Amino acid sequence: MKTQIVLAGVGGQGILFASRIFSELGLKLGLNVLGSETHGMSQRGGSVAAHLKLGNFYGPIIRQGAADILYSFEEKETYKTLRFLKRGGICFANLEGLGRFDQKVLTHLKNKEIKFRAFDANREASAIGSVKSANIVLIGYSVGTSLVPFNRDDIRSVLEMVSRKEDLEMNMKAFEVGIRHGSTERI
Amino acid sequence: MGNVAIARGIVESGCHIVTSYPGTPSSEIIPAVVMFKEELDLKTYVEWSTNEKVAFDNALAACLTGKRAAVAMKQVGLNVASDSLMSSAYTGVVGGLVVISCDDPGPHSSQTEQDSRFYGMFAKIPVFDPSTPQEAKEMVRAAFELSEEFQIPVLLRPTIRVSHAKQNVRLLPPQVLERSAHFDKEPDRWAATPRYRLVLHTRLNDTLRKIQEKFEQDTRWNYEAISSRGASLGIITCSASFVALMDLFEEFGLKDAINVLKIGTPYPLPQKKIRDFTERHKKVLVIEETDRVIESQIVDKNKVLGRLTGHVPLQGELAPEVLYEILAKVLKELGIFTLKAISDPKLDKLVATLDLPIRKPTLCAGCPERAAFFAIKRAFPKAIYPSDIGCYTLGLNLGAVDTVLDMGAGITFASGFYQAYHQDDNDIPIIATMGDSTFYHSGTASLLNAVYNNARFILVILDNEITAMTGMQPTPGLGITADGSKGVEIPLEELLKGCGVKWVRTIDPYEVNGLIQILKEGREYTQKSDGGIAVIIARHPCLIRYPEVCQLYRVEVEITDECNGCMYCVDFFECPALRPNEKEEIVEIDRTLCIDCGVCILVCPRGAIVRKSEKGSG
Numbered sequence: 001m002k003t004q005i006v007l008a009g010v011g012g013q014g015i016l017f018a019s020r021i022f023s024e025l026g027l028k029l030g031l032n033v034l035g036s037e038t039h040g041m042s043q044r045g046g047s048v049a050a051h052l053k054l055g056n057f058y059g060p061i062i063r064q065g066a067a068d069i070l071y072s073f074e075e076k077e078t079y080k081t082l083r084f085l086k087r088g089g090i091c092f093a094n095l096e097g098l099g100r101f102d103q104k105v106l107t108h109l110k111n112k113e114i115k116f117r118a119f120d121a122n123r124e125a126s127a128i129g130s131v132k133s134a135n136i137v138l139i140g141y142s143v144g145t146s147l148v149p150f151n152r153d154d155i156r157s158v159l160e161m162v163s164r165k166e167d168l169e170m171n172m173k174a175f176e177v178g179i180r181h182g183s184t185e186r187i
Numbered sequence: 188m189g190n191v192a193i194a195r196g197i198v199e200s201g202c203h204i205v206t207s208y209p210g211t212p213s214s215e216i217i218p219a220v221v222m223f224k225e226e227l228d229l230k231t232y233v234e235w236s237t238n239e240k241v242a243f244d245n246a247l248a249a250c251l252t253g254k255r256a257a258v259a260m261k262q263v264g265l266n267v268a269s270d271s272l273m274s275s276a277y278t279g280v281v282g283g284l285v286v287i288s289c290d291d292p293g294p295h296s297s298q299t300e301q302d303s304r305f306y307g308m309f310a311k312i313p314v315f316d317p318s319t320p321q322e323a324k325e326m327v328r329a330a331f332e333l334s335e336e337f338q339i340p341v342l343l344r345p346t347i348r349v350s351h352a353k354q355n356v357r358l359l360p361p362q363v364l365e366r367s368a369h370f371d372k373e374p375d376r377w378a379a380t381p382r383y384r385l386v387l388h389t390r391l392n393d394t395l396r397k398i399q400e401k402f403e404q405d406t407r408w409n410y411e412a413i414s415s416r417g418a419s420l421g422i423i424t425c426s427a428s429f430v431a432l433m434d435l436f437e438e439f440g441l442k443d444a445i446n447v448l449k450i451g452t453p454y455p456l457p458q459k460k461i462r463d464f465t466e467r468h469k470k471v472l473v474i475e476e477t478d479r480v481i482e483s484q485i486v487d488k489n490k491v492l493g494r495l496t497g498h499v500p501l502q503g504e505l506a507p508e509v510l511y512e513i514l515a516k517v518l519k520e521l522g523i524f525t526l527k528a529i530s531d532p533k534l535d536k537l538v539a540t541l542d543l544p545i546r547k548p549t550l551c552a553g554c555p556e557r558a559a560f561f562a563i564k565r566a567f568p569k570a571i572y573p574s575d576i577g578c579y580t581l582g583l584n585l586g587a588v589d590t591v592l593d594m595g596a597g598i599t600f601a602s603g604f605y606q607a608y609h610q611d612d613n614d615i616p617i618i619a620t621m622g623d624s625t626f627y628h629s630g631t632a633s634l635l636n637a638v639y640n641n642a643r644f645i646l647v648i649l650d651n652e653i654t655a656m657t658g659m660q661p662t663p664g665l666g667i668t669a670d671g672s673k674g675v676e677i678p679l680e681e682l683l684k685g686c687g688v689k690w691v692r693t694i695d696p697y698e699v700n701g702l703i704q705i706l707k708e709g710r711e712y713t714q715k716s717d718g719g720i721a722v723i724i725a726r727h728p729c730l731i732r733y734p735e736v737c738q739l740y741r742v743e744v745e746i747t748d749e750c751n752g753c754m755y756c757v758d759f760f761e762c763p764a765l766r767p768n769e770k771e772e773i774v775e776i777d778r779t780l781c782i783d784c785g786v787c788i789l790v791c792p793r794g795a796i797v798r799k800s801e802k803g804s805g
Contacts, residue, residue, distance in 0.1 A: 010546060023353055034319075035353035037188075038295065046548040052353075058437070059319075059430030060352035063507035065529045066438070076546070079538045083531060105537050112531075131779055 001031060001149060002055035004062045008081040009073030009094075011048055014135035017162075018071065019050035021139065024158045025150060026054040036060040047077055069148060073121070073135055079105065082114075090115040092142045094122060094134055115147060117185075124177050133174035140175040144182020152179060189350040192320035193287060193343070194219030196327025197257045198229065200283075201364035204249035206234040206242040207669075208628065209657035210261030211296035212350040213289035217259065217660075221670045227361055235660050235669040238594070238628040239264035243271045243286070247340070250282040251377065252368035255331055259287040262303045263593065267629070269306060272340070276310040277387040278376050279338040279394075282366065283331035286312075290346045292477040292504040298576075298593060300502060302478035307342045307454045311391055313398050314342045314454040315408070318429045320354040326408070326451065333401075337394050346476055348427035348504075399455035408451025409460055418446045420521060421468035423461065423481060425450045428474045431507045435514065444523055445514075450475075456484040465490055472498065472517055476505050492517060550581045552764040553737065553782035555727030556649045559696035560587035561760055561790065563618050563647060566706040570616035573600035577622035578656045579649050584761050588620070595629030597621040602633070602642035609643070616710055617644035623679065624654035624662045631686055638687040638720055643713040645706060646722045648679060649696075651729035659732045679724055688722050696725040697740060699789045730782060742785025742798055749795035750774055760790045 005022055007015050016037055026033040035052040051062040064083045070091040072078035078093045082105070085091060091109070095101060095118040109116050119141045125134040136159070142148045143155060155175065163171045194216050197205055207217045217233060224231045232249075236242035239260040246258035260268065265288040272286065288303035307314035315330050317323035323345050330341040375383050402409060412433065422445055424432055429449050436442050448464045450456070453475070465471045465487070473482040473493035482493040492498045499505075499513055508529065515526040550557045560582040563572070574580060574588040575597035582588040590600050601619035608615050621630055626648050634646070654660040661667040666676025683691050690712045692705045702725065709721030728736045750773045756765050757774060764781035765774055787796045 011548075019353075027355055033353060033355050036348060037351055037353070047546050058433035059348075059427060059507075060354065061348060061427070061431055061507055063431075063435070063438075063511065063529070065508075065531060076543050079541055079543055082538070083534055102537070102541060105534070105541075108534055108537055 001029070002057070003053075003069065003149060004067045005052040005054070005069045005071065006062055006067045006081055006084045007050040007052070007071045007073075008077045009048055010077060011046060013048070013073045014132060015048045015050050015073065018135045018139060019052055020162050021136075021155065021158055022052045022054070024162055025154055026052070028154060028158060029054070031055050032057070034060040047080065049077075049081060069142070071138060071142070073138065075100070082109070085112075085114050088113045090147055091117065092138055093118050094120070094138050096120050096123070117141075117145065117147070119181065121178070124181065125174060128170070128173055128177055130170050130174065133170055136171050136174040137178040140178020141182040142178075144179040145185060146183075188215060189320040189323055189345055189352045189354070190215035190289075191219040192324040192354070192356050193259075193327055193345065193350070194223060195356070195358065196324035197285075198223040198227065198231065198361045199324070199359050200328045200331045201255060201362035202231065202257050202285075202331070203254035203282075203364070203366065204232045204234075204246055204256040205259070206236050206246045206256070207259040208236050208239045208242050208264055209654055209660045210264050211657060212291055212347040213259050213261045213264070213287065214657040214660070215350075216287065217669055218658075223361075224670065229361065233669045237663060239267040240271055243268035243275075247271065247275050247280065247284060249368075250280045250284040252282065252370045253366050254282045254368060255284075255364065255366075256282065257285045257287060257327075260289070261297065262288050262290045262301050263298055264288070265303055265306055266301075267594070269310075272306060272312075273310045275340050276312045277384060277391055278379065279387075279391075280334060280340055281338065281371070283334035284340040285327060285330045285334060285343055286340055287343045287345070289350045290344060290477055292346055295347055298591075300477050302476075302480055303342065303344045304453050304480040305478065307344070308480065308484075311395055312340050312342055313395075313402075313452065314344055316344050316425045316451055316453050317349050318426055318449070318451075320349060320352055321356045322451070323349055324356055329408070333398070337398055339391075339394055339398075344426075346427050352427075395455050399457065402452045402455060402457040403459050405452070405457070409457050410449055411446060411464070412449045413442055413445065413447040415443055415446060418444055419469040420444065420517065420523060421446045421448060421464055421471045422474060423448045423450060423464065423471060424474045425453055425481065426476050428476050428505050428510065431505070431510055432474065435507060435511055439526065441514070444518070450481060453481050454484070456481060458484075458486065461485055462487070470517075470521055472513075474499060474505065474510065474513065547584060548581055549584055549761060549763050550578060551730060552762050552780040553730050553784035553786070554578070555651060555696045555725065555730075556582065557585065557760065557762060558699055558727075558784075558786045559647060559649055559702065559725040560585045560620070561786075562696065562699045562702040563587050563620070563706060564759070565699075566703045567616045567618055567710070570618045571604050573597050573604065573617070573619045575621045575625045576656075577625055577649075577654075579620055579622050582620060585759065594625055595633045597625070598630055598633035598637055598646060601644040601646065602637035602640065605642045605644050606640070614714065618706070619644055619646045621646065621648055622655075623648060623650040623652065623664050624660070626679065627663050627677075631682065634683075634686045634688070634720070642720060643718065644720060645709045645713060646720060647706075648722065648724045650679060650724050650726040651732075652726070653729045653732045655729045655732065659729070683722050689719055690721045691724065692722075693724040693726055695727050697727055697784060697786055699786060737782045737784070740785070741783040742788070743783045744776065744781075744785055744788055744796050745799045746774055746776060747795050747797055749793050750791075751793065751795075753792070755792050756787055756790050756796070760787060762787060
């Protein structure tokens with residue numbers, strides 16, 4: 001398997017944690033893992049992006065137009081990072097609704113055969129009492145849709161490994177909530 | 188992460204002493220050494236030094252006793268340590284010394300895009316230039332061995348895409364080197380006078396020739412990664428550019444069209460390898476980050492394309508898409524073949540029309556530094572505000588930072604501005620700001636000079652009791668060392684007294700009105716004939732580092748109907764927790780960000796931000 005994932009959002013949304021989930025997942029699946037993260041100034045509310053390459057690659061940076069999957073945790077960052085997706089790639093965007101998103105951009109993505117899935121992970125995370133878990137809700141959602149090559153049990157065991165003890169229960173809950181929503185939307 | 192791999196390399200090499208001053212992208216090395224030290228129960232001495240020169244000298248002295256030492260810093264840190272670096276190349280070392288300087292092409296989090304490898308050339312010490320975390324780890328070991336074989340400091344230069352890259356690496360058990368400190372007095376070396384310096388320089392040049400010869404023979408770091416007979420174009424490359432290029436070659440099937448010579452030791456450059464490779468190709472393209480270190484050293488540039496011929500950008504990071512453009516241009520020029528365009532200008536154009544805001548980094552909600560800047564701005568709206576490097580550089584957003592040059596210049600700029608205006612008998616308020624860690628780093632020398640030369644200004648030391656920007660490293664003010672053990676606490680107040688400052692006040696910046704009052708008193712002191720420099724320590728712990736502190740100060744606020752949407756608080760206080768509502772009519776509080784510091788109560792000109800209980804609702 002060769003999979004390239006971009007994770008985008010703003011400081012405080014748990015992007016580095018999400019990136020950790022996928023790197024541990026890669027190792028669990030016996031794949032080589034390469035990735036890159038932005039640090040420093042971006043931790044003070046600026047844009048944050050993480051790249052992750054699972055499988056045999058040389059370098060950690062994903063070329064624009066080469067990513068298989070984009071997880072975007074914030075609306076405006078979604079626009080800025082869409083250029084990383086390849087033709088036929090898929091975007092999971094944390095959005096209040098698809099109606100808010102620019103229609104011309106959506107049409108353009110359609111022409112590039114890019115699947116675009118909007119899901120209000122913030123709302124679902126708030127509903128279970130932890131808006132900070134929106135990152136895991138969105139990942140759960142993506143797994144629920146079966147559009148990504150990751151399975152539920154693998155990510156559950158990764159979550160068990162990487163979560164802080166006090167967060168584990170909430171993380172599992174967030175993941176399952178995401179899965180539930182993703183799988184009901186399955187076509 | 189690359190920096191963790193480097194730390195592992197340090198530990199696996201049996202290194203005894205590790206020193207550093209934090210700075211992106213190098214900051215994670217020391218914590219990772221501490222982690223391995225604890226995990227493997229090692230005796231490694233680890234130190235957060237007060238600045239990079241101090242770090243360098245401590246490591247250097249340690250290796251003169253026969254031990255192995257490593258010193259890590261960011262690239263601009265090497266400027267600070269460069270005095271020592273230059274001299275140490277002459278005197279050499281006994282135990283291995285590896286100098287790690289992390290470069291920041293982009294720049295993502297630095298003042299400059301400088302290429303540390305030039306320091307290797309400048310000082311005449313060998314340079315290792317890794318492409319991946321795995322290679323960086325292996326190079327640390329090789330660098331120690333080279334350093335000991337030739338008794339010379341060795342520079343390891345990872346770029347941010349190595350330091351902050353993630354990769355699964357192969358671990359080796361740590362080497363155990365039982366060495367007790369023994370300093371062999373050799374005054375001709377360690378205290379060489381100019382006469383002996385010439386001897387040392389001659390010896391250094393001789394050493395460099397031998398190292399170059401070794402690099403010529405080496406195939407581990409310098410090798411042809413792609414070597415096919417038919418290719419007419421060759422690429423000489425290194426660092427993160429090498430792996431990014433290899434991914435592109437694989438993706439676009441270019442492996443038959445282009446040969447690649449990977450250089451891991453850019454200085455001294457293995458010239459014969461370069462010559463042989465160049466002779467076998469019609470043209471040779473040099474792709475390296477960040478500047479033209481390899482390219483400049485190539486003697487016969489007849490066939491060479493690169494920065495000197497305008498084929499490679501002179502600034503900015505060589506991201507994969509930038510590399511692709513370079514390749515496309517060169518391949519087309521040489522008539523080898525045409526690469527299809529990979530960019531999506533239509534998407535870029537669509538996104539551009541959306542007029543998305545550039546997301547400026549801001550100080551955290553409740554940050555005490557914001558309160559201090561607000562008070563400064565209110566006390567002296569038209570002062571000159573020299574500042575410095577740290578989170579508080581973001582005082583820019585409040586209009587309370589006018590200059591940021593390098594570590595320590597907050598104070599030197601204040602005294603320089605003062606002298607320039609004072610010469611014209613012009614008395615203007617100058618309010619300098621500097622963080623506690625920066626003050627320990629290089630504030631004292633600047634302040635001594637300012638006091639001695641009778642400069643007059645107000646210095647506000649933003650003391651959040653930590654080095655916050657780079658990831659919460661302890662400061663001497665805290666008295667805790669790199670591995671968490673107890674050090675000796677050096678309070679700012681005592682240090683300031685020692686610098687000859689006679690007027691020092693300490694206040695919690697959350698008390699905005701109190702701080703404004705003190706600023707005004709300080710200004711009066713600077714204007715008195717027997718006055719001087721006024722220093723205010725604005726002390727409040729960093730809320731990220733010490734979240735428990737928030738509980739002590741909780742003042743839950745709410746916004747009343749008095750808010751008329753003037754946006755004064757949004758524009759001039761810029762707390763991320765205060766934001767316009769959807770229709771931009773009034774301001775609302777983002778409860779997920781607000782930490783209940785209550786400082787904004789003092790900010791609203793209409794008094795619309797109030798303590799919740801005041802209305803009896805909370």
